[in-house]
Amino acid sequence: MTVLEQLGLRAKTAARVLATASTAEKNDALLKIADALLQNTAYILEENQKDLENGRKNGLSDALLDRLALSDARIAGMAEGVRAVARLQDPVGAVLCETARPNGLKIQKVTVPLGVIGVIFEARPNVTSDAASLCLKAGNAVILRGGKEAICSNTAIAAVMRGALEQSALPADCVQLVADTSRESATAMMRLNRYIDVLIPRGGAGLIRAVVENASVPVIETGVGNCHIYVDKDADLDMAAEIVYNAKTSRVSVCNAAESLLLHSAIAEKALPKIKARLDEKQVELRGDERARAICPEIAPADETDWGTEYLDYKMSVKIVDTLDAAISHIFTYSTGHSECIVTENQNTAEQFLNEVDAAAVYHNASTRFTDGGEFGFGAEIGISTQKLHARGPLGLPQLVSMKYKIYGNGQIR
Amino acid sequence: MTVLEQLGLRAKTAARVLATASTAEKNDALLKIADALLQNTAYILEENQKDLENGRKNGLSDALLDRLALSDARIAGMAEGVRAVARLQDPVGAVLCETARPNGLKIQKVTVPLGVIGVIFEARPNVTSDAASLCLKAGNAVILRGGKEAICSNTAIAAVMRGALEQSALPADCVQLVADTSRESATAMMRLNRYIDVLIPRGGAGLIRAVVENASVPVIETGVGNCHIYVDKDADLDMAAEIVYNAKTSRVSVCNAAESLLLHSAIAEKALPKIKARLDEKQVELRGDERARAICPEIAPADETDWGTEYLDYKMSVKIVDTLDAAISHIFTYSTGHSECIVTENQNTAEQFLNEVDAAAVYHNASTRFTDGGEFGFGAEIGISTQKLHARGPLGLPQLVSMKYKIYGNGQIR
Numbered sequence: 001m002t003v004l005e006q007l008g009l010r011a012k013t014a015a016r017v018l019a020t021a022s023t024a025e026k027n028d029a030l031l032k033i034a035d036a037l038l039q040n041t042a043y044i045l046e047e048n049q050k051d052l053e054n055g056r057k058n059g060l061s062d063a064l065l066d067r068l069a070l071s072d073a074r075i076a077g078m079a080e081g082v083r084a085v086a087r088l089q090d091p092v093g094a095v096l097c098e099t100a101r102p103n104g105l106k107i108q109k110v111t112v113p114l115g116v117i118g119v120i121f122e123a124r125p126n127v128t129s130d131a132a133s134l135c136l137k138a139g140n141a142v143i144l145r146g147g148k149e150a151i152c153s154n155t156a157i158a159a160v161m162r163g164a165l166e167q168s169a170l171p172a173d174c175v176q177l178v179a180d181t182s183r184e185s186a187t188a189m190m191r192l193n194r195y196i197d198v199l200i201p202r203g204g205a206g207l208i209r210a211v212v213e214n215a216s217v218p219v220i221e222t223g224v225g226n227c228h229i230y231v232d233k234d235a236d237l238d239m240a241a242e243i244v245y246n247a248k249t250s251r252v253s254v255c256n257a258a259e260s261l262l263l264h265s266a267i268a269e270k271a272l273p274k275i276k277a278r279l280d281e282k283q284v285e286l287r288g289d290e291r292a293r294a295i296c297p298e299i300a301p302a303d304e305t306d307w308g309t310e311y312l313d314y315k316m317s318v319k320i321v322d323t324l325d326a327a328i329s330h331i332f333t334y335s336t337g338h339s340e341c342i343v344t345e346n347q348n349t350a351e352q353f354l355n356e357v358d359a360a361a362v363y364h365n366a367s368t369r370f371t372d373g374g375e376f377g378f379g380a381e382i383g384i385s386t387q388k389l390h391a392r393g394p395l396g397l398p399q400l401v402s403m404k405y406k407i408y409g410n411g412q413i414r
Numbered sequence: 415m416t417v418l419e420q421l422g423l424r425a426k427t428a429a430r431v432l433a434t435a436s437t438a439e440k441n442d443a444l445l446k447i448a449d450a451l452l453q454n455t456a457y458i459l460e461e462n463q464k465d466l467e468n469g470r471k472n473g474l475s476d477a478l479l480d481r482l483a484l485s486d487a488r489i490a491g492m493a494e495g496v497r498a499v500a501r502l503q504d505p506v507g508a509v510l511c512e513t514a515r516p517n518g519l520k521i522q523k524v525t526v527p528l529g530v531i532g533v534i535f536e537a538r539p540n541v542t543s544d545a546a547s548l549c550l551k552a553g554n555a556v557i558l559r560g561g562k563e564a565i566c567s568n569t570a571i572a573a574v575m576r577g578a579l580e581q582s583a584l585p586a587d588c589v590q591l592v593a594d595t596s597r598e599s600a601t602a603m604m605r606l607n608r609y610i611d612v613l614i615p616r617g618g619a620g621l622i623r624a625v626v627e628n629a630s631v632p633v634i635e636t637g638v639g640n641c642h643i644y645v646d647k648d649a650d651l652d653m654a655a656e657i658v659y660n661a662k663t664s665r666v667s668v669c670n671a672a673e674s675l676l677l678h679s680a681i682a683e684k685a686l687p688k689i690k691a692r693l694d695e696k697q698v699e700l701r702g703d704e705r706a707r708a709i710c711p712e713i714a715p716a717d718e719t720d721w722g723t724e725y726l727d728y729k730m731s732v733k734i735v736d737t738l739d740a741a742i743s744h745i746f747t748y749s750t751g752h753s754e755c756i757v758t759e760n761q762n763t764a765e766q767f768l769n770e771v772d773a774a775a776v777y778h779n780a781s782t783r784f785t786d787g788g789e790f791g792f793g794a795e796i797g798i799s800t801q802k803l804h805a806r807g808p809l810g811l812p813q814l815v816s817m818k819y820k821i822y823g824n825g826q827i828r
Contacts, residue, residue, distance in 0.1 A: 219632065336726070388611045393818075411780070413660035
């Protein structure tokens with residue numbers, strides 16, 4: 001058995017205990033984890049300092065160093081996040097339906113944990129406690145694998161969590177961290193079907209692509225959002241400008257930020273200068289088709305790659321369309337299935353857009369920035385699913401479970 | 415674009431139309447397909463004859479030739495299967511829940527089609543119409559890829575179905591067959607993430623393993639069932655003998671057949687001869703541990719591989735255990751998560767088994783053979799999922815859909 005297989009077996013064994021743990025036992029363990037994070041703040045910060053020093057030596061960008069950096073406040077935030085998960089409803093053990101068959105069999109469909117969840121993530125050490133607490137509350141053991149940049153921080157946080165679990169009714173092996181941060185170990189983890197039930201990648205497009213391409217363990221694909229806002233001919237243009245401004249600029253680095261603007265030709269001449277004026281306040285660089293550039297010649301020309309690009313930056317593509325169908329067709333071609341929005345005062349047009357556009361979240365007259373577990377009222381989330389299998393949109397606790405059938409008979413044979 | 419990519423794009427384009435087709439349109443298309451299958455029986459049989467001749471030339475086994483062979487009755491059965499799917503409830507467009515957020519956003523969660531489903535299957539040509547009709551009713555375009563042994567039959571059936579679709583409101587490209595039956599084409603299909611949303615393999619363990627290992631498209635793993643029956647110390651032994659006999663012998667080649675028998679030591683001396691006598695009627699070969707062989711010395715010795723083997727044959731492993739926990743631990747180690755059963759008159763013991771055993775279907779006092787879409791009341795099914803993501807157990811129409819969030823605002827920004 002490899003080190004990773006041993007770790008997998010320990011996780012599967014812990015998951016078996018965790019699967020039938022009571023809500024009170026799980027909450028108690030979570031609160032102990034939160035306390036331990038606070039009590040060990042100094043130790044965690046010390047280990048985090050090592051990552052930061054290594055990062056500076058290795059020339060990490062300031063943005064990456066910022067993601068990596070912990071502080072008293074950030075650790076307090078992590079602890080509060082764990083407490084918030086303890087307050088959420090336990091998703092395990094719900095009876096989804098119950099049927100009696102003509103032969104007398106009673107079939108009950110109940111929620112059960114997924115089992116062992118593998119989480120592969122990049123530089124943010126807070127993912128360690130965020131992901132672990134959600135997995136644990138849903139009755140799942142978790143195998144965490146963070147980036148090498150954060151290995152000291154992650155190791156410290158995982159050790160603190162495991163120490164807290166040792167004081168609880170749950171096995172410490174409910175939370176494990178992969179110490180080996182090599183690419184080979186990541187690939188081996190993606191193919192550990194015998195012990196891992198589900199893989200959730202959290203990170204940039206490159207990480208997610210690598211997991212989707214290499215994993216044989218079932219994956220919940222998260223993240224990439226090439227989100228569009230379509231301003232219809234019947235739009236309230238003031239509302240449109242506010243929504244585009246918010247969706248593009250309130251936080252450019254996130255997956256629910258808007259990347260592309262579609263304008264109906266009937267209102268484009270009025271709408272584009274108005275929206276552009278608002279985006280100019282944040283120096284958003286627009287890249288447009290010929291018709292957009294005819295209206296605002298200072299817009300740079302867009303090429304084919306722009307339509308498919310998730311900029312994650314102060315950039316936005318803009319295209320003029322003549323019909324609702326043309327807007328929907330453009331989205332059909334370039335959407336990543338994350339979040340799409342129509343701005344219109346026409347209810348029929350809105351309903352057609354909401355029905356025909358295929359994405360996790362489709363908005364009428366609201367910013368795409370609302371695609372978020374907290375904003376949807378789910379509490380914490382572990383990512384935004386952009387695939388159609390299992391769960392779509394924010395992955396909260398209700399999405400971190402599976403189900404099974406319990407069948408009650410009195411000797412039925414077939 | 416490769417031929418397969420072109421096919422994928424056509425499927426995705428057809429799926430877009432199909433996603434918003436009405437139930438009446440889909441049912442009309444299904445009934446036209448059923449009629450066309452009957453009207454073209456002679457043509458389909460002629461093409462099937464070519465496959466059978468090739469099969470005989472290539473030395474296919476009688477069992478395989480039987481699976482491959484169509485007849486008037488089998489084609490009538492296929493047509494009736496399609497009609498049955500038309501009668502089932504449309505799973506698309508159901509409102510799963512609706513919430514109003516404090517900021518006034520109304521969030522509606524609705525069922526939508528998965529999109530494009532790839533089905534990779536082996537020798538049975540009836541899968542062509544079974545799978546296509548289920549996918550179509552759930553609003554999904556389907557790309558079918560059968561084995562090379564059945565290529566003439568599958569091509570004929572797909573052509574008949576597409577001909578019927580041309581007379582309907584739905585695009586013919588809702589149903590497509592991959593003509594290239596090479597291994598390379600199968601692998602390329604498994605990695606067609608841009609156009610295929612979900613892959614469902616239907617076939618033996620080798621096919622399923624190949625799909626799980628090679629696919630980057632999300633897979634619903636189906637099929638392998640190393641199913642156990644545990645006869646508890648408080649079991650009704652007559653009931654136990656009937657359930658074991660039924661679960662083992664009523665159809666040995668299916669995934670819900672029992673493969674392994676666990677007996678509590680307190681009743682093993684009475685139970686084993688009784689159950690063995692019943693299994694002897696069908697010449698079931700038992701392979702047991704030392705304690706089972708001490709009771710019935712004519713039982714062959716089991717080795718480690720027996721505990722993990724899905725025989726799909728008149729063979730069964732048998733082991734004596736001292737406790738319920740030992741039975742559950744054995745199942746934990748060797749189960750494929752398909753169907754597991756306890757026979758006992760003790761309700762508490764039963765409930766513990768049902769809660770602690772992790773499988774798609776866990777039975778109390780009933781044969782494992784009931785794990786089936788029809789027996790569960792789902793109508794037709796496309797397979798039995800043994801994974802925990804998305805759906806577990808029989809995959810009927812309700813499992814062939816995804817969901818999306820429709821969000822109604824009036825200018826909300828974040």
